[in-house]
Amino acid sequence: MSEKEKEEEREDNENRETNQNSSEIDRPGRQFYIPSQIVDEFGEKGRDHLRQPFGSQFLLALTAGSFMTFGAIFSILLAEGVETQGIFYLLSGLGFAAGYAMVFISGAVLFTEINVLLPSYLFNKANLMKVNIYKFWASTYIGNILGAVMVAVLIEVSSSLNAEFYTELSSYLDKKMKFMDHGVKGWFEVVVSGILANWLIGMAAFLTTAARDITGKILGTTLPVILFVAGNFQHSAANMGYFSMGVLASDKYSWYEYILFNLIPASIGNLIGGGILVSLLFSYAYKDDIQTSLGKKKKY
Template identity: 30%
Template sequence: MTANALETGARSPYAMAELGEQIALGKANKAVSKTLLLAIMAGMMISLAGVFYTTVSAGAGDMPYGMAKLIGGITFSMGLMAVVLCGGDLFTSSTLIAIPAASGKVSIPQMLKNWGVVYVGNLIGSLMIVWMIVYTDQWHGGHGEIGHSALYIANAKLSHSFGQALVLGILCNLMVCMAVWMSYSARAASGKMLAMVLPVAMFIAAGFEHSIANMYLLPVGLAIKSVAAPEFWAEIGKTPEYFSNITLDNILWMNLLPVTIGNIIGGSILIGLFNWGVFLKKH
């Protein structure tokens, strides 16, 4: 094999695990102020992908269900691409700090502190985008179909039981961290982007639950439901009662709490510790 092939070819799974541990260690050791800013940035990126997803899904009622979900999922993958390529700190992928923690290179309190700062930063960034979208009336686009799409997505996400939301959170971060992990195999930006498209599209199409995406998708639905005028409801042919699942209590206790727990399990254990045990654990 030539030197050029070694430089441009995919990394081996062992090399991917080593790189993953180095990246996670770097995240854990960053200053809190930098972590918070990068987390706010990541929250904004994921939320903007949520705007893209909601907009593309608007008026898709006549399209076959699976195709509409596939297109929405592909558009949403923009968010993870932006986070990975721009170095943002996203809570769901920060669960991979469990790898250096398992190696003894990061303490458990240090890992939990990072998760807390990143989670708060992601929430701040997400709510900033919610405010901008609602303030600018962007949701009125398409004769109200964008707002209708946002309400439909939020209402559906809040229809799960606590246990269902938790398991859907596990499945989601299994796919998100798999996407991030697969990106470690690539040396070029194009390869990293391509590796992330289908895992993200899959979790969106299947209806899995991502805590940080939901920090945008759920509050924007609640905000629209709260501020929409009678003319909007007449335009979409629905009433606020139709979206009865969209309440603050449901958002906090029936979605964000179980989904966050599930995301931690899916990312830290099913991807992080599994790969650590196979490739990095010293026997």
Template identity: 25%
Template sequence: MSYLSPPEFVRKMIDAGESKAAMSTRDTVIRAYMAGAILALAAAFAVTITVQTGNALVGALLFPVGFCLLYLLGFDLLTGVFTLVPLAWLDRRPGVTVRSVLRNWGWVFVGNFAGALTVAAMISAIVTFGFSVDPDEVGRRLGEIGESRTVGYAEHGAAGMFTLFLRGVLCNWMVSTGVVAAMMSSSVSGKVIAMWMPIIVFFYMGFEHSVVNMFLFPSGLMLGGGFSIGDYLLWNEIPTVVGNLVGGLAFVGLTLYATHARTAPERGVEADEPTAKRAVRLGGP
């Protein structure tokens, strides 16, 4: 059957985490670089569609094409390894240590950022004809996104930071659900359908994805957005990374692991005896 039961795909989650923790630095960076680049292209695609159609829902409906492609190709996003790799450590897989988990996260971050930055430079050059003219409509929109989602949060102080963090949490709750959903099926169509649904939710709701932002904000800076590198790091990337970690690990990885890999013992019949006796007394079955 193409559908895997929860205990089966949770075992696949743990196996995937173990594999990623043991992966060479070379392969980790290459796969992360390509994931960051493809997701950045998908973000540029979605922004272009939104600008041209005037309908953000259309952009959100089509954005998951990049997410599906990168996971079918076996590439890694930071948001995914936040959820999967710690499970191998919790499951006491041989050789998986806290250090190897952190090492994987660090190299995936580097690779994702490099890939997204590459595409940011390319797209910025395209929408300005090699930086020879002012940005076109898509370029101006990229600059506005960077400004509204950095300075816009900063204007609200601590409340803005808390909102940013929560958007990061909710984002990776959905994105990691998409990562896990791909493991529910052994068919390409099943994987794509399962991944597509939660990714639409995250993108249309405007939640904060650390890797998407590695494209949006550097491109915004290149295109004259009214914010600084410090604004980007303090009022978006760092809180978003923390929120993504909490959302993916707490609401997806740990919950699935706790109930499907470390399932609590079932209640014994003794616990239901009073109910059974009452049913007999009342003439029930």
């Protein structure tokens, strides 16, 4: 055997030994889901929501809307009286994140979350019963509004909040409704702002789904929520909480102005932001990696 052959044999033996040792290493499991698994989870959650009885769907939508009003109130209370802008935005965002954390962890059904879950289901399954999907979408939206109003009424009846709260609430409402002064241009500005808002909330759902423990889920929810609150991006479900309090506490804006000049265009933007920029984008990017149990076979 030549010297060269001996050297090659020695290298082969070393490689086999290294591979054997590597296979015996006890590697810890990942503490998060990878993106393709997250998209798959989105689709399965969307399917699970659709399979629930209508009564359960509607009650969970009411609950989610209730949490939005609690989040709106907490965002105002935490930041009340804070004059440093950065700290104000941080505290306000943290307050609203409490409402979203309750939604995501409890399994409540929020309109802007299903804008991510249902498209993921649609993009990964054929032969859908579309009537059921549209009915679910509509009932969730109505349920969220009713839940938000219900909590606002209870809070008003309780007389728990002080005058400073309502002064701060008025400034929040002015920020939400400032687009009304821009006419038609302002209406489309709300649409674009809604796209940005639900892009971020879609990523909150993405990060929350990725986490495999309660701490990670809360943190994953908090960061995008702080960003959308600080940016004054128009998120229809969040605004339901603020507007429910505003209708009862002030006559500066009427209920139809809240709906026509904010909720409707914001909701359109939210559908685009969640469905296209999160669900469709990631479904397409990871289409070859998604191992789905939704009924669509993977192509090889």
